[in-house]
Amino acid sequence: MAAILHGSARVTFDVDVVYARTRDNIECLTTALAPHRPDLRNAPPGLPFAWDTKTIRNGLNFTLTTDLGDIDLLGEVAGGETYQTLLPHSFEVEAFGIRFKCIDLPTLIRIKEAAGRRKDQEAIAELRVLLEEIEKKPG
Amino acid sequence: MPDVDRTLLRENLKLTFEQRARKHLRVLQMVEELRRAGKKLRQKSDGR
Numbered sequence: 706m707a708a709i710l711h712g713s714a715r716v717t718f719d720v721d722v723v724y725a726r727t728r729d730n731i732e733c734l735t736t737a738l739a740p741h742r743p744d745l746r747n748a749p750p751g752l753p754f755a756w757d758t759k760t761i762r763n764g765l766n767f768t769l770t771t772d773l774g775d776i777d778l779l780g781e782v783a784g785g786e787t788y789q790t791l792l793p794h795s796f797e798v799e800a801f802g803i804r805f806k807c808i809d810l811p812t813l814i815r816i817k818e819a820a821g822r823r824k825d826q827e828a829i830a831e832l833r834v835l836l837e838e839i840e841k842k843p844g
Numbered sequence: 845m846p847d848v849d850r851t852l853l854r855e856n857l858k859l860t861f862e863q864r865a866r867k868h869l870r871v872l873q874m875v876e877e878l879r880r881a882g883k884k885l886r887q888k889s890d891g892r
Contacts, residue, residue, distance in 0.1 A: 706865075709864055709865060709868045710861045710864055710865060712853055712856035712857045712859075712864060713853075713856070714849065714852035714853060714856060716868070716871055716872065716875065717868075718872070798861045799861075799862070800861050800862035800865050801862065801865070807861075830848055831848045831853070834848040834850060834853060835853050835857075838850065838853055838854060838857060839857065842857070
């Protein structure tokens, strides 16, 4: 989604959310998503999964399906970055009547490069071009 | 370096954040509709 907000023309089918692993935030996250039936994506059928604060505290990154769509909850991303380390590299967006943080484009590129996934190569190329276009614009 | 269509990006850069997100949502809705149509077509050709 960050790529979309920055102007990417590529389609994405999930939302990546880096979350703060504080006790309060984990409780908020659990409560907020509970009504939307979160479950592990691509898990073997019948694998028990309890959506609660204990599960989030004992884990780190979760690839979920929900009634809202696919959501990746990330306690840490490539390069060992966390919510706290990414916060200075983010800005506030207001859309759909809510405010949320989005990482800046150079940081998004850096994280994708650090992940080193082959499937991201084309996305990274597009993001680099986006950055060029943005830096060309006056003001 | 893979080819990147700058014209698409320049169009998106004219939009607000919310406009970009809404545009993407419309694309996703279209994708979903095409998937449904494709599935229906396959079911028809399978005789279901």
